[in-house]
Amino acid sequence: MAKVVVDIAGKRPYDVRVAPGILQNLGEALRRLDRNPKALIITDLEVAKHYLNATKASLEDAGYHCSVITVPSGEEAKSVECAAEIWNAMADCKLNRDSLVVALGGGVIGDLAGFTGSTFMRGLPVVQVPTTLLSMVDSSVGGKTAINLEAGKNLVGTFCQPLYVCADIETLQTLPEREWACGCAEIAKSALIDSDDFFFWLCEHADQLAARNADVVQEAVVKSVVFKAQVVAADEQETKGVRECLNYGHTLAHAIETEAGYGVYSHGAAVAEGMRFAARLGVACCGTPLALVETQDHLLDELGLPALDLQADPERLLDLMFSDKKVRSNTLRFVLPRDVGDWEVVSLEPDVVLEHLRAWQQSLSCADQA
Numbered sequence: 001m002a003k004v005v006v007d008i009a010g011k012r013p014y015d016v017r018v019a020p021g022i023l024q025n026l027g028e029a030l031r032r033l034d035r036n037p038k039a040l041i042i043t044d045l046e047v048a049k050h051y052l053n054a055t056k057a058s059l060e061d062a063g064y065h066c067s068v069i070t071v072p073s074g075e076e077a078k079s080v081e082c083a084a085e086i087w088n089a090m091a092d093c094k095l096n097r098d099s100l101v102v103a104l105g106g107g108v109i110g111d112l113a114g115f116t117g118s119t120f121m122r123g124l125p126v127v128q129v130p131t132t133l134l135s136m137v138d139s140s141v142g143g144k145t146a147i148n149l150e151a152g153k154n155l156v157g158t159f160c161q162p163l164y165v166c167a168d169i170e171t172l173q174t175l176p177e178r179e180w181a182c183g184c185a186e187i188a189k190s191a192l193i194d195s196d197d198f199f200f201w202l203c204e205h206a207d208q209l210a211a212r213n214a215d216v217v218q219e220a221v222v223k224s225v226v227f228k229a230q231v232v233a234a235d236e237q238e239t240k241g242v243r244e245c246l247n248y249g250h251t252l253a254h255a256i257e258t259e260a261g262y263g264v265y266s267h268g269a270a271v272a273e274g275m276r277f278a279a280r281l282g283v284a285c286c287g288t289p290l291a292l293v294e295t296q297d298h299l300l301d302e303l304g305l306p307a308l309d310l311q312a313d314p315e316r317l318l319d320l321m322f323s324d325k326k327v328r329s330n331t332l333r334f335v336l337p338r339d340v341g342d343w344e345v346v347s348l349e350p351d352v353v354l355e356h357l358r359a360w361q362q363s364l365s366c367a368d369q370a
């Protein structure tokens with residue numbers, strides 16, 4: 001079993017455990033950290049079908065009195081209404097400041113349970129049990145929680161580091177292909193930003209990761225968690241310019257998702273396209289070697305994240321990028337790779353971005369005709 005410790009200055013360090021089959025030992029592991037008898041499991045309908053019984057049994061065998069709240073699957077659950085239902089249920093269950101909240105599911109459940117748990121009675125300890133590849137490699141680590149408003153995604157949230165993270169990679173066996181590719185996009189992002197070691201290891205093992213080879217999945221998750229742990233230890237609340245690197249590929253991705261209509265392309269497909277675009281922008285703006293663009297393209301293809309066939313108006317995409325909540329000035333900030341393991345944030349004027357969006361759209365339509 002692999003253990004990664006997330007050690008943020010001034011915070012209690014916590015373990016991220018990664019291994020097949022560890023869900024059955026969850027209760028025992030938590031007992032070593034916590035003596036309170038109550039736990040509330042928050043999960044979604046799809047995850048509950050597969051993993052709720054095992055999770056509940058593990059906690060009850062370790063002496064926990066467990067309650068369960070199940071919400072619908074998908075992004076809609078990150079709503080004010082769902083959050084209010086959960087707070088009311090927490091009150092009905094008479095949870096107290098020491099009761100555990102267990103987030104069993106993907107990033108949606110992690111964000112929702114993290115948010116409601118970190119705000120109920122000013123904060124209960126939250127345990128993350130990620131069941132998607134994306135949530136194992138990214139959202140369960142680092143303490144960002146959020147719900148959505150009509151006005152935009154993730155507009156209300158907290159920073160709340162979990163007590164413990166249990167990534168049982170056996171739970172990934174039931175994950176649909178589309179969700180698998182979403183996790184692969186975040187792994188590719190982490191590898192490119194992190195180091196030669198991680199990136200070229202991933203290039204060598206991409207086909208095995210796509211085929212879900214258990215050893216490769218285990219190693220990819222551990223490498224990604226080590227990377228994320230380092231980033232959040234250096235910049236927990238995204239105030240020091242380090243955590244921003246996690247946005248690599250995301251500036252264009254958010255615009256693509258909105259333009260195409262949410263759900264048309266998966267988040268991972270949009271992030272992969274955003275990475276392709278950012279690397280090309282890097283060639284023009286910060287000397288990124290062409291070889292990196294080609295290697296990254298090949299890697300994304302192998303991971304099941306082919307170039308998109310989106311035909312969109314570049315000016316409309318530019319407007320969408322400017323309407324993102326993180327844009328504060330009249331320039332757009334892009335995380336660009338100077339090379340593997342070496343990145344910078346570049347602020348670009350709208351006309352420069354527009355020129356590159358046009359070139360990118362042109363290249364997509366040429367590929368379509370070929």
Ligand SMILES: NC(=O)c1ccc[n+]([C@@H]2O[C@H](COP(=O)([O-])OP(=O)(O)OC[C@H]3O[C@@H](n4cnc5c(N)ncnc54)[C@H](O)[C@@H]3O)[C@@H](O)[C@H]2O)c1
Pocket residue numbers: 044045046047050073074075078105106107108109111131132133134135138139140141142143144145146154171172173174175176179182
């Ligand atoms: N907090 C952070 O740092 C952070 C980082 C990245 C993303 N996020 C958030 O994460 C969310 C996306 O997370 P996600 O991609 O995990 O999506 P998700 O939680 O919606 O899960 C995707 C789908 O897979 C199903 N599912 C989950 N685990 C399964 C399993 N093992 N077997 C079968 N089906 C399973 C779910 O029911 C859901 O339908 C977004 O809301 C995003 O904003 C947060």
